[in-house]
Amino acid sequence: VDTPGTNSIIRHHQRITENYIHQSELILFVTSTDRPFSESERRFLELIKGRWDRKVLFILNKADLKSAPELAEITEFLEKNIYKTLDFEPRIFHVSAKLALAGKREGKSAWIEESGIGEIERFLFHTLDQSDRLYLKLVSPLKVAHKLESDLIHDLEEQLASLNEQIRDLEEQSATIRRRSREMEAFFSKYLAEIETVMFRFEKRILDFLDRAMTLSHLVQIRGNVKEIEKEFKEEVIGKANTMEAIEEIINDAIDYVIRNNKELWEEAVLTLARYQEDRPETVRRLPQLHEMASDKNEIFRTLRDSTDKSLRKFDVSEERERLREEITQSLKQLVTLEGVALGAGIAVILSTIAFVDISGILLGSLAAISGFFVIPQRRRKAKRDVEAKIERIEDELQDILSRHLQRTLSRLNEEIERRLEDARRKCDTRRDLVLERKGELEALLKANRNLIHRLESLTVS
Structure with missing residues (x-):
């Protein structure tokens, strides 16, 4: 194979030459006295050494254009640089291609001999013996393999x-999700404690109202009109306490906390999955035997990318917040008769209805049971005990509803993230198993090839 294109400005010429190298048994590397061992030729020889490990003969063309001292100097220059590049002492033939061509055309054998072509022909057809040719024919391609x-x-x-690193990333992300979830669950207690504080103050306000309203002097003042007591309770306790608005604010804060942190968890998972879109196209180009595996890998990355992109678009903060709020609202409505709540009522209205229906029921029942002024203190104490029990029940139900729905929302997201991470982990495991299988096959081939090379080399030596 001659070396067309190693100095050509048309890069396609050099690619043609490089693509033929691995098919050759012996390389005749042609350089010239006017530009011996150019930079592109040096790179070409490094390609041969690094990738193909081929036997090379060197031909110095245009030898007739230089004097004997000049030719000796050029030859020494070539020997040093070739040894430096290929780590062996080269055999260099001096030729004049122009003189050889003229000899062929004119039938002048003397010219052909003088051109140096004859020496190359004798080396190829006579100096190389059968063992040398066997080596070139069999061992060289085995070394390429x-x-x-x-x-x-x-x-x-x-x-x-890379796959092991990806699997570690997925495992670390799963561990992070679980740790963050535990932290969020622990933080839920903050909102439950705030509800407890608000309800404690609400209870104290009711008890203070009972101490003032269920007295002989006050009942005389309103002439025992229980409707007036109900009106006062609604205005002074339910209306002015802002208790239910405070609880609604706590619930909204809890909803915002969960949704905000859920979004962060979701985005972290999406970023972890999105990292697997990366590939190495240069590896695919260099290793056509791995085309099928590369396609599988690309398909995995494409699936992960598409699913994560859709998932990220699906996580709408406003939508998730409203869904959780609606779930809590519906659960609260179950604590009071439907007739007592207007259609579309908010959390504060529902809570106020619950408090008014339950607490005023206790109050009115106690007042209705008063048969004489002497039993007022007794009925007031009973009413206060009933109020305390009712407030405790409402508080427990509020905390249970909030905790249950926050936990359900968190679990729902965690399950989705874990499912996607596990799916990615499973794909990575499958691909790793495939790579390990291919690696084992190649290592077996490499060992067999190495043994065959040693046997053939021993035959050629003997």
């Missing part, structure tokens, strides 16, 4: 390292 197999194994090892 050996080099390819080694390169493939190296690239598979890089893929294994």
Whole structure:
């Protein structure tokens, strides 16, 4: 194979030459006295050494254009640089291609001999014996295969390292999700404690009202009109306490906390999955034998990318917040008769209805049971005990509803994230198993190839 294109400005010429190298048994590397061992020729020889490990003969053309001292100087220059590049002492033939061509055309054998072509022909057809030719025919391609197999194994090892890193990332992300979830669950107690504080103050306000309203002097003042007591309770306790608005604010804060942190967890998971879109196209170009595996990998990344993109679009903060709020609202409505709540009522209205219906019921029942002024203190004490029990029940139900729905929302998201991470982990495991299988096959081929090379080399030596 001549070296067309190694100095050509048309890069396609050089690619043609490089693509033929691995098919050759012996390389005749042609350079010239006017530009011996150019930079592109040096790179070309490094390609031969690094990838194909081919036997090379060197031909110095245009030898007739230089004097004997000049030719000796050029030859020494070539020998030093070739040894530096290929780590062996080269055999260099001096030729004049122009003189050889003229000799062929004119039938002048003396010219052909003088051109140096004859010496090359004698070396190729007579000096190289049968063992040399056997070596070139069999061992050279086996060494090429050996080099390819080694390169493939190296690239598979890089893929294994990358897959192991991806699996560790997925495991760390799952652990992070679980840790953050536990932290969020622990933080829920803050909102439950705030509800307890608000309800405690509400209870104290009711008890203070009972101490003032259920007295002999006050009942005389309103002439025992229980409707007036109910009106006062609604205005002074339910209306002015702002208790239910405070609880609604706590619930809204809790909803915002959960949704905001859920979004952060979701985005962290999406970023972890999105990292697997990366690929190494240069590896695919270098290793056509891995085309099927590369396609599988690309398909995995494409699936993950598409699913994560859709998931990220699906997580709408406003939508998630309203859904959780509506779930809590519907649960609260179950604590009071439907007739007592207007259609579309908010959380504060529902809570006020619950408090008014339950607490005023206790109050009115106690007042209705008063048969004489002497039993007022007794009825007031009973009413206060009933109020305390009712407030405790409402508080427990509020905390249970809030805690249950916050936990359900968090669990729902965690399950979705874990499902996607596990799916990605499963795909990585499958691909790792495939890479390990291919690596084992290549290592077996490499060992068999190495043994065959040793046997053939021993035959050629003997």
